[in-house]
Amino acid sequence: xxxYPAYDPIEYQDWSPDPEVMRSYRGLVAESEGIQRSLERLGxxxxxxxxxxxxxxxxxxxxxxxxxxxxxxxxxxxxxxxxAATVGAVHALADGDVVGPMIRNAAATFERGVxxxxxxxxxxxxxxxxxxxxxxxxGDLAHGVVAPISHVGDxxxxxxxxxxxxxxxxxxxxxxxxxxxxxTRTGTVHEGLSLAAARRAPLIVVVQDNSVAxxxxxxxxxxxxxxxxxxxxxxxxxxxxxxxxxxxHRAVREARExxxxxxxxxxxxxxxxxxxxxxxxxEAEARRLFDAELFAEWGKRDPIGCFEEFLKEEPHRIGGGAxxxxxxxxxxxxxxxxxxxxxxxxxxxxxxxxxxxxLGDVFAGGSxx
Amino acid sequence: xxxxxxxxxxxxxxxxxxxxALGDAMRADESVMLMGQDIAxxxxxxxxxxxxxxxxxxxxxxNTPIAESGTIGIASGAALLGLRPVxxxxxxxxxxxxxxxxxxxxxxxxxxxGHPVPLVIRFPAGGGVGAGAFHSQNNESWFxxxxxxxxxxxxxxxxAYRLLRAAIADxxxxxxxxxxFLYRREKAVVDRGAPTPTRIEGGSQVxxxxxxxxxxxxxxxxxxxxxxxxxxxxxxxxxEVIDLPVLVPLxxxxxxxxxxxxxxxxxxxxxxxxxxxxxxLAARIAEEAMDSLDAPIRRICYPDSPPPFHKGLEAxxxxxxxxxxxGARALAAW
Numbered sequence: 226x227x228x229y230p231a232y233d234p235i236e237y238q239d240w241s242p243d244p245e246v247m248r249s250y251r252g253l254v255a256e257s258e259g260i261q262r263s264l265e266r267l268g269x270x271x272x273x274x275x276x277x278x279x280x281x282x283x284x285x286x287x288x289x290x291x292x293x294x295x296x297x298x299x300x301x302x303x304x305x306x307x308x309a310a311t312v313g314a315v316h317a318l319a320d321g322d323v324v325g326p327m328i329r330n331a332a333a334t335f336e337r338g339v340x341x342x343x344x345x346x347x348x349x350x351x352x353x354x355x356x357x358x359x360x361x362x363x364g365d366l367a368h369g370v371v372a373p374i375s376h377v378g379d380x381x382x383x384x385x386x387x388x389x390x391x392x393x394x395x396x397x398x399x400x401x402x403x404x405x406x407x408x409t410r411t412g413t414v415h416e417g418l419s420l421a422a423a424r425r426a427p428l429i430v431v432v433q434d435n436s437v438a439x440x441x442x443x444x445x446x447x448x449x450x451x452x453x454x455x456x457x458x459x460x461x462x463x464x465x466x467x468x469x470x471x472x473x474h475r476a477v478r479e480a481r482e483x484x485x486x487x488x489x490x491x492x493x494x495x496x497x498x499x500x501x502x503x504x505x506x507x508e509a510e511a512r513r514l515f516d517a518e519l520f521a522e523w524g525k526r527d528p529i530g531c532f533e534e535f536l537k538e539e540p541h542r543i544g545g546g547a548x549x550x551x552x553x554x555x556x557x558x559x560x561x562x563x564x565x566x567x568x569x570x571x572x573x574x575x576x577x578x579x580x581x582x583x584l585g586d587v588f589a590g591g592s593x594x
Numbered sequence: 595x596x597x598x599x600x601x602x603x604x605x606x607x608x609x610x611x612x613x614x615a616l617g618d619a620m621r622a623d624e625s626v627m628l629m630g631q632d633i634a635x636x637x638x639x640x641x642x643x644x645x646x647x648x649x650x651x652x653x654x655x656x657n658t659p660i661a662e663s664g665t666i667g668i669a670s671g672a673a674l675l676g677l678r679p680v681x682x683x684x685x686x687x688x689x690x691x692x693x694x695x696x697x698x699x700x701x702x703x704x705x706x707x708g709h710p711v712p713l714v715i716r717f718p719a720g721g722g723v724g725a726g727a728f729h730s731q732n733n734e735s736w737f738x739x740x741x742x743x744x745x746x747x748x749x750x751x752x753x754a755y756r757l758l759r760a761a762i763a764d765x766x767x768x769x770x771x772x773x774x775f776l777y778r779r780e781k782a783v784v785d786r787g788a789p790t791p792t793r794i795e796g797g798s799q800v801x802x803x804x805x806x807x808x809x810x811x812x813x814x815x816x817x818x819x820x821x822x823x824x825x826x827x828x829x830x831x832x833x834e835v836i837d838l839p840v841l842v843p844l845x846x847x848x849x850x851x852x853x854x855x856x857x858x859x860x861x862x863x864x865x866x867x868x869x870x871x872x873x874x875l876a877a878r879i880a881e882e883a884m885d886s887l888d889a890p891i892r893r894i895c896y897p898d899s900p901p902p903f904h905k906g907l908e909a910x911x912x913x914x915x916x917x918x919x920x921g922a923r924a925l926a927a928w
Binding site for chain 2: 420
């Protein structure tokens with residue numbers, strides 16, 4: 226993809242495929258029967274959707290970064306470097322499944338059909354946004370998206386509740402949520418998983434291990450502990466390369482199949498790295514605090530660069546003409562993101578939040594507020 | 595004994611009113627389900643859900659682990675998809691372990707996203723039973739301060755029945771405070787066949803008319819207020835007793851109308867005094883009826899200390915009939 230020196234992390238600015246990394250990327254595809262099945266399932270159209278989703282995610286984040294830089298907004302929580310863990314996962318779902326993203330998984334909203342501008346409008350707090358300017362965390366159940374909450378980990382039992390409802394109604398849908406490795410230590414995640422495990426609820430918890438939390442690197446001991454996490458609940462655990470969009474797709478597809486077969490919940494452990502700050506304000510601080518080696522190593526594994534390179538190496542996967550197709554898809558996604566950003570900026574002018582309405586809707590049913 | 599149709603009006607206890615409200619709601623609406631610790635088979639700490647596992651099956655009467663946060667979260671998720679879960683906190687005191695899910699997830703969901711969370715949490719609350727610091731609290735004001743939660747605290751078996759049916763039908767999270775002391779002591783004739791409201795609405799009820807002083811209370815303390823009014827009448831002081839079964843949304847009209855007539859107001863509750871719900875009531879009366887007052891508003895509440903285990907020590911802290919009588923006397927003589 227086109228690189229954006231003003232906004233990309235330095236590792237991405239002159240990104241070129243690292244032979245060793247690509248060898249292992251291809252190797253995983255060749256060795257994994259699961260990925261082979263994912264490739265069959267996805268077909269050329271599915272792979273195109275994955276690529277467009279990854280680009281949409283990255284460009285959405287860059288648009289937000291641009292807004293931070295130019296003073297339109299003050300801060301944004303981004304998924305740079307972690308796109309595959311979101312995009313690969315949501316594209317393994319079926320109609321009617323419900324997702325409960327973290328703010329860093331913003332792509333889960335638009336990859337499930339919520340219009341892209343809704344994410345921008347949420348940041349701008351416009352009156353015509355889903356939350357009417359009330360919250361930057363947004364969701365829309367019409368598209369099966371539950372709004373995130375700042376208390377990370379707390380969506381695990383909530384999504385377990387959706388899973389329970391699917392089970393009670395005899396519907397073969399699943400609920401999926403993401404939690405960082407840090408949030409797996411909260412009591413709520415433990416309680417949510419325990420409840421879901423006791424009921425065999427069709428719930429997928431993606432532990433998005435991005436190696437760091439704010440300014441702290443997780444310890445090696447904790448890294449190992451995450452491997453045994455699913456076993457602690459007596460439920461299936463599936464590990465995947467969180468920067469390999471096909472491997473994430475494989476893991477979540479398998480998790481989904483287990484859930485529908487009554488073997489849920491499933492813990493999917495996706496190893497990845499936050500190639501930026503906790504938010505836009507502390508990117509430089511993260512560079513100071515964390516080992517430069519971490520950035521260098523994970524930088525080689527850009528989930529988008531690697532996937533593009535894979536498609537170029539195996540163009541038959543998308544029916545040939547990879548270079549031309551990738552360029553065209555990218556052009557279209559760039560236009561799509563720009564148009565969505567412009568529409569959202571226009572909303573800021575035409576649809577400021579209504580101060581009167583801000584006091585309403587405390588209760589459903591209209592009474593008693 | 596399961597019944598398809600509600601029996602004719604009969605006298606039942608407060609605890610049975612709750613039991614029947616749950617059962618009747620489940621018979622009327624298949625989306626209603628119960629969750630809580632040991633509520634299936636065992637019937638719960640107070641046997642309120644007895645027989646329901648057998649009648650409604652394990653998918654609608656669900657035991658949960660000791661996981662309040664997980665339980666309220668799972669109920670919120672199920673509620674967002676259209677189920678109507680009713681959670682039994684084994685004791686009101688244990689809500690602390692599920693606080694974030696209640697005040698940040700369930701309470702704010704509709705405001706943030708427009709999606710209603712029709713959820714009821716039942717809180718066996720209150721003292722008078724010598725159960726100590728973790729099984730006796732009246733923690734309703736922890737929730738009356740959180741926009742998005744409705745809060746009810748019935749004093750009578752009939753209200754316990756009607757308000758629980760209304761709470762289950764209401765599209766919002768409702769905190770239902772049921773008083774343990776009243777469980778088997780309070781009885782009333784309840785017509786389970788009569789229509790019940792489908793929303794929790796604010797409002798108060800005048801239980802006894804009077805002219806000299808207005809006593810406002812809720813829950814167990816409403817009963818003591820009534821006893822105090824009886825005693826006061828013997829002394830020639832005419833007390834109006836107002837019960838407030840719904841704390842949020844707060845309907846002040848009846849209270850203000852009464853205070854404007856009597857010119858004196860006492861607020862009684864069992865919860866601790868500082869920042870208790872009585873402070874809100876007193877403030878509203880002061881804001882809106884100051885001109886009519888002939889005496890300062892008086893709050894008669896639990897002192898700012900945790901409930902002691904010793905029953906005698908506890909009894910000295912809970913507002914007494916005598917304490918209310920003295921308060922009314924002092925105001926009448928102001």
